Amino acid sequence: MSIYENFGCKQVINASGKMTALGASSVDPSVAEAMGKAAMDYVDIAELMVQAGKVMAEVTGAEDGCPTSGAAGGIAISTAAVIAGTNLSLIERIPNTDGLRNEIIIQKGHSVHFGGSISQMIAIGGGKVVEVGQANHVERDHIAGAVTEKTAALLYVKSHHAVQKGMQSIETMIAISKEKGIPFIIDAAAEDDLKKYIAMGADIVIYSGGKAIEGPTSGFVCGRADLMAACRAQYKGVGRPMKVGKEAIVGLLTALTRYYDRPDESEEQRSRMEWLIEQFKDTPGVKGVIVQDEAGRAIYRANLSFDAKVIGKSAYEIIKELESGNPAIYTRNHYANLGIINVDPRPLLKGQEQIIAERIAQIITSGGNN
Numbered sequence: 001m002s003i004y005e006n007f008g009c010k011q012v013i014n015a016s017g018k019m020t021a022l023g024a025s026s027v028d029p030s031v032a033e034a035m036g037k038a039a040m041d042y043v044d045i046a047e048l049m050v051q052a053g054k055v056m057a058e059v060t061g062a063e064d065g066c067p068t069s070g071a072a073g074g075i076a077i078s079t080a081a082v083i084a085g086t087n088l089s090l091i092e093r094i095p096n097t098d099g100l101r102n103e104i105i106i107q108k109g110h111s112v113h114f115g116g117s118i119s120q121m122i123a124i125g126g127g128k129v130v131e132v133g134q135a136n137h138v139e140r141d142h143i144a145g146a147v148t149e150k151t152a153a154l155l156y157v158k159s160h161h162a163v164q165k166g167m168q169s170i171e172t173m174i175a176i177s178k179e180k181g182i183p184f185i186i187d188a189a190a191e192d193d194l195k196k197y198i199a200m201g202a203d204i205v206i207y208s209g210g211k212a213i214e215g216p217t218s219g220f221v222c223g224r225a226d227l228m229a230a231c232r233a234q235y236k237g238v239g240r241p242m243k244v245g246k247e248a249i250v251g252l253l254t255a256l257t258r259y260y261d262r263p264d265e266s267e268e269q270r271s272r273m274e275w276l277i278e279q280f281k282d283t284p285g286v287k288g289v290i291v292q293d294e295a296g297r298a299i300y301r302a303n304l305s306f307d308a309k310v311i312g313k314s315a316y317e318i319i320k321e322l323e324s325g326n327p328a329i330y331t332r333n334h335y336a337n338l339g340i341i342n343v344d345p346r347p348l349l350k351g352q353e354q355i356i357a358e359r360i361a362q363i364i365t366s367g368g369n370n
């Protein structure tokens with residue numbers, strides 16, 4: 001029974017990954033418990049924001065940090081912070097920044113859609129987006145040459161959504177930002193290394209709380225102390241409609257506190273996926289193997305290939321039936337055109353691989369429409 005069924009939503013089994021559209025992460029019970037306690041109590045919010053920054057500093061190696069509603073909110077808040085600083089009159093003007101130093105330089109291949117538009121998040125924070133180079137080719141001079149007295153920051157998007165080839169590196173952008181004396185911001189929303197970009201010299205690093213960190217719907221920025229004070233100050237302005245609640249802050253801090261000593265569940269996950277594959281070893285037209293994550297992380301997915309000629313259904317048809325059932329099952333479908341469906345063990349709750357195995361067996365033995 002899913003709590004969401006109380007409100008008329010179908011139960012969802014997420015075998016896909018950290019998908020915002022499916023609710024991103026399910027938190028550890030210790031995180032949920034902390035959020036419950038936070039929700040039933042009071043705190044001086046300004047004090048909580050400052051103390052949260054100290055935890056974020058500890059975890060990331062940055063000077064300070066600031067909670068946000070998510071990484072998208074983090075982009076808007078960071079942009080507003082580099083433009084308005086802690087000046088209240090400027091803070092209250094955002095997103096109107098006419099006449100101010102408001103340009104945010106971004107490589108064209110980084111001006112992407114993550115589920116929302118990076119450029120729009122910058123614009124909400126009052127930034128004027130200056131895209132440099134071409135979508136598949138940017139030179140150092142494109143970036144350095146675009147810096148003027150109107151430049152407020154350089155922004156880099158570290159993500160599989162961004163173009164990977166032909167862009168200038170983080171190191172190059174940091175070098176330019178140091179040369180020109182302007183802040184370097186990096187959107188590392190889904191990255192799992194919380195120290196790397198601070199150590200490289202980034203002035204602001206943006207993370208999502210609900211992705212690698214497996215916290216609640218939230219996010220944070222970390223970096224230079226003066227810029228973090230400026231980020232916090234934006235909650236008197238453009239940050240207000242992207243307020244992050246006390247429950248979310250406490251949940252995020254609890255997730256961050258346990259980040260480095262979370263139990264490694266990859267072996268258990270792998271054996272659950274081996275069990276899943278085992279269920280189809282005698283099924284004609286189905287072949288299962290364990291496949292490690294393309295990026296080399298310790299994620300072992302069940303890779304099931306379906307022979308449409310034998311089964312009478314394509315992988316697309318199987319996916320459609322999985323998603324339209326109750327519970328609705330969402331798999332990882334990047335290779336569906338090759339007849340392959342992947343099951344990601346990370347978001348699966350206890351025993352859900354059994355429901356998935358039963359449901360797939362039902363679908364492939366039912367021949368036509370089910």
Ligand SMILES: *Cc1c(COP(=O)(O)O)cnc(C)c1O
Pocket residue numbers: 020069070071072073114115157158159161187188189190207208209210218219
């Ligand atoms: C997911 C994502 C975001 C938005 O993160 P939220 O925490 O959902 O607001 C921003 N940038 C990138 C690159 C992302 O992958």
